[in-house]
Ligand SMILES: Nc1ncnc2c1ncn2[C@@H]1O[C@H](COP(=O)(O)OP(=O)(O)OP(=O)(O)O)[C@@H](O)[C@H]1O
């Protein structure tokens with residue numbers, strides 16, 4: 001955690017994530033330019049390939065917006081479950097080397113399986129649709145929480161550990177006063193990673209069998225050959241993702257005030 | 261807790277076996293000496309002569325390969341938890357927890373000892389105040405200068421009123437003025453609190469300032485001289501410094517003791 005080492009290699013995004021809020025002028029200009037270009041293209045291309053903004057917004061108003069809430073609820077629910085599972089297992093693996101030795105390869109295996117396979121397994125194994133979706137999300141997100149948290153726990157500096165140990169802490173104190181707080185930045189980062197992962201995966205998971213949610217909305221739009229509806233849903237997804245990331249970045253700033 | 265007792269070092273040897281097929285490193289060849297309760301001891305020696313290793317063994321973080329170190333008859337590694345609240349160390353780097361404010365860093369050892377929250381705050385404040393940091397109790401470590409951070413680390417060591425106080429090149433990397441000031445603070449505090457204090461350093465001035473006893477370590481980890489400043493035949497600081505320097509350079513005790 002030496003700030004002077006990080007600065008050179010930092011991305012613009014990482015630096016901005018910690019800077020105080022500033023109106024994102026470049027971002028807005030860029031997005032507007034894209035939107036204008038889109039509109040111009042739509043004048044020359046048939047609407048079933050590139051629909052203009054007028055059509056997209058008309059579709060937007062006609063969409064069942066409660067699907068958004070349903071999808072969000074699925075994402076948040078699955079993330080909370082994944083987090084509890086991932087952190088719980090990380091603590092167990094941190095506390096016991098045998099547990100870590102057995103569990104590591106299994107977790108690797110889980111992470112190597114493509115999302116599509118999980119979706120097919122979910123369909124083959126489970127009947128209840130909500131459970132299928134939750135299963136896919138948890139099996140994809142929990143390992144990320146687990147591995148990131150465990151690596152951060154293992155990476156706690158020996159110097160700090162020795163310092164704390166010189167005061168003779170209990171095992172629990174060593175964990176709560178040093179290991180856990182040292183892991184907070186990694187946990188926040190894995191929330192960010194998993195949030196965008198979950199939002200992208202949930203829609204695919206909803207393609208199979210769900211009769212609510214944005215994924216289902218996309219299937220319906222596709223069956224109706226309504227390109228503008230597909231675009232409208234996509235727009236909603238992207239906006240949700242941006243908003244969620246902005247919120248998490250604020251939270252991170254708050255919690256990580258202590259960082260240089 | 262008053263008095264940890266005398267420190268007995270007998271036939272101490274420490275070998276690090278490097279993992280991965282590398283050669284074993286003898287960090288401490290052999291050490292034998294006794295430190296009485298309340299002594300102020302400075303350990304000097306060239307880099308790599310096992311000073312930090314010796315201190316880590318005293319703290320209980322490393323286990324002796326052979327021989328024995330006992331504090332008041334108990335071994336710090338074996339009777340690890342016996343030394344709860346008894347000893348405190350200041351390291352070369354401040355080793356503050358970056359997510360805690362200065363005050364909360366000083367409170368940490370009291371938290372670990374399970375003291376009541378208001379007592380923690382009161383004692384931590386008193387020590388920050390004594391080290392001239394009252395205005396900075398809410399600052400995070402990254403907002404403090406190196407010297408200020410090291411003072412917070414000092415407060416964190418003193419706050420539990422340890423019977424045994426250890427410092428491993430705690431002031432060496434700061435500028436001369438800051439380092440001299442902190443050293444003086446350390447020595448004064450250790451003396452007024454009546455702690456046994458062991459200060460590892462490679463600066464002879466620092467060792468002579470301690471005004472007690474100087475253990476000169478040769479490489480690898482062996483005692484070249486055990487100098488009691490009150491009974492050493494040299495009267496001048498320059499002469500004493502010359503003696504020590506000669507021993508460090510030749511890595512051997514003086515052939516003929518100074519007249
Ligand atoms: N954990 C370790 N594993 C392997 N070798 C070690 C370890 N700690 C110390 N050593 C080796 O032991 C020897 C003594 O190291 P030590 O840090 O005790 O020296 P020192 O006197 O404190 O030196 P300095 O003045 O540079 O701090 C060195 O050769 C070092 O490489």
Ligand SMILES: [Mg+2]
Nearest residue numbers: 311312313428
């Ligand atoms: Mg050292």
